[in-house]
Amino acid sequence: MVALLLTAVWASAQNLRASVSNSKIGKSEQFRLVFEADGQTRGFTPPDLSDFEVKGGPFPSEQTTIINGRMSFSISYTYVLQPKEVGKFTIGPARAEVDGTSMKSNPVEIEVVKDEDRPRDPNDPYSIATRATFIKMTTSKSNVYVGEPVVVTYKLYYRYNISDYQVEMPELSGFYKSELEVENRRNSTEIVDGVQYNVATLKAYMLIPQKSGDLAIDPLVMDAAISVPTRQRDFFGRTVMRSVRVELKPSTRVLKVRALPPAPDGFTGAVGRFDLELNVSDTTLEGDEGVDLKVVINGNGNTTLFDLPEPEIPSYFEVFDPQYKERVTPNGSGIRGEISTTYLLISRYKGDYKIPPLRWVYFDPEKEEYVELVGDEKTIRVTSGTELSETGASGTAGAPIAGKEPVRLLNRDILYIKPRIGVLKINHQMGTNWIWMLILWVIPAFIFGWLGMRFVEKQRSTPVADRKRKKARKMALKRLSEARKAISSGSDSFYEVLLKSIDKYLGDKLGITRSDMNEDKLREILSQKKLKDEVIDELLGVIRRCEFARYAPTGSDEDKQQTYDQVVNLVLSMEESF
Numbered sequence: 001m002v003a004l005l006l007t008a009v010w011a012s013a014q015n016l017r018a019s020v021s022n023s024k025i026g027k028s029e030q031f032r033l034v035f036e037a038d039g040q041t042r043g044f045t046p047p048d049l050s051d052f053e054v055k056g057g058p059f060p061s062e063q064t065t066i067i068n069g070r071m072s073f074s075i076s077y078t079y080v081l082q083p084k085e086v087g088k089f090t091i092g093p094a095r096a097e098v099d100g101t102s103m104k105s106n107p108v109e110i111e112v113v114k115d116e117d118r119p120r121d122p123n124d125p126y127s128i129a130t131r132a133t134f135i136k137m138t139t140s141k142s143n144v145y146v147g148e149p150v151v152v153t154y155k156l157y158y159r160y161n162i163s164d165y166q167v168e169m170p171e172l173s174g175f176y177k178s179e180l181e182v183e184n185r186r187n188s189t190e191i192v193d194g195v196q197y198n199v200a201t202l203k204a205y206m207l208i209p210q211k212s213g214d215l216a217i218d219p220l221v222m223d224a225a226i227s228v229p230t231r232q233r234d235f236f237g238r239t240v241m242r243s244v245r246v247e248l249k250p251s252t253r254v255l256k257v258r259a260l261p262p263a264p265d266g267f268t269g270a271v272g273r274f275d276l277e278l279n280v281s282d283t284t285l286e287g288d289e290g291v292d293l294k295v296v297i298n299g300n301g302n303t304t305l306f307d308l309p310e311p312e313i314p315s316y317f318e319v320f321d322p323q324y325k326e327r328v329t330p331n332g333s334g335i336r337g338e339i340s341t342t343y344l345l346i347s348r349y350k351g352d353y354k355i356p357p358l359r360w361v362y363f364d365p366e367k368e369e370y371v372e373l374v375g376d377e378k379t380i381r382v383t384s385g386t387e388l389s390e391t392g393a394s395g396t397a398g399a400p401i402a403g404k405e406p407v408r409l410l411n412r413d414i415l416y417i418k419p420r421i422g423v424l425k426i427n428h429q430m431g432t433n434w435i436w437m438l439i440l441w442v443i444p445a446f447i448f449g450w451l452g453m454r455f456v457e458k459q460r461s462t463p464v465a466d467r468k469r470k471k472a473r474k475m476a477l478k479r480l481s482e483a484r485k486a487i488s489s490g491s492d493s494f495y496e497v498l499l500k501s502i503d504k505y506l507g508d509k510l511g512i513t514r515s516d517m518n519e520d521k522l523r524e525i526l527s528q529k530k531l532k533d534e535v536i537d538e539l540l541g542v543i544r545r546c547e548f549a550r551y552a553p554t555g556s557d558e559d560k561q562q563t564y565d566q567v568v569n570l571v572l573s574m575e576e577s578f
Contacts, residue, residue, distance in 0.1 A: 018105040028247035039099035047092035056080035083112040129226040132159040137250040147271035149334035154220040157197040165224035175207040178330040212259035222248040270362035272301010278375030287385025298338035309360040318346040347382040495549040
């Protein structure tokens, strides 16, 4: 009886077996869990895998073997798992019906340790992959002031082919961030500890800390499959490659951010190096004439993140709402460019008026001190208009002058509409010819002019974002034609052009910037637009492929053409959904 029982247990264990690729693994390491059954299998039920993250599977694989006329059948189910926590875990038995008999597999013990504590076999594929592939994060500065720009760069170092990867973008909380355009994403090489690596810049950000203290700069995390060589050879003597999944994650860097010294009056948060200008378009005016007063700050630093100074304008001018403009570009040392505020002043009273010197303060992190800038005093002479008495204006400052309607602005010109309309003197000798000229020329010209003005008004009143959204499809197909030319010309810029076309289309259609186009944010926005999940998955997959292909070895022209066709179909599909 005991012998029969042992035989039954042994047979059960043989007919449904569980095994793992490694029983001791690092926390960021992935492993394979395989269930094998000998015989016809039904109703396979896996064990509880809640202690692990299922990266893939179950992947079924069937095999039929005929030996000496006898047929045997086997099936296996493979899972790719990654631990969630450090510790010892037991994977319970799976259950299935094998050849009509209900069976369960053996339990499996797994020990998960910290990555640095995992014993390394130098020939282990995981060890080879982690030595051959890593991400390095660098910062332009390690010690800055609040508001002082710093650049962080994430670079990928690799020796073997990378595929099927996912990237988790850093949050970078506590900073104002702006993504920098990476000028050259092509492969370069670097020697690290005597070993040559291919190097690609994944992302670069310009960060401006918003508070003092030790601020952590989040790492960029990549989960990828690395093809590493093994000791095995194929039929032709070539090295057999094995794909190993690893998590690439640089260490978190801490930026020391110092608080600014006590600020003097006039400081509005500017940190960097700047120049100040106060300009007027004209210094001599006639009554009721307009002049532009412009405050300009240019330089390099946390430009756009502070307030411009306001000039003291004499009350004898009528002042319209100021116009703010900026022409700036984020770069490796901050935001470089020019910001300005332009005030339109209307001269109402005769006299000489002074605009006091404009004072403004910024903090120079190199000098570690505040710098005060002073704009020149400006004098505006009004040669005509209502006279001023010794005690002040004879009329109310800023009030419209009698005999004229309120000012109308057309771009920068100022026109007045006079209430008196002159009388048109008609030469009676013109007779019928004048009437026909009025009918054939003047009236049509007036109608077409009115229609033209209405069209221009409508175009100007339509927000830029709406105009871009309407033209997004047309512009996307136009840009994609450049990518197609890159295929026929054999240019290596195909994926670069293709990705820019996708970015521009999504930016125009959704009204978002490039820095908002991380996967999670993009998926959220597209889901809100009721785009199907399969279309979103396909789009994100294409974006990942194009991003990596800019610095990974390029594919064939056939692969490029397929990718091009896929993007065109995606654009058309999204247009229908939107």
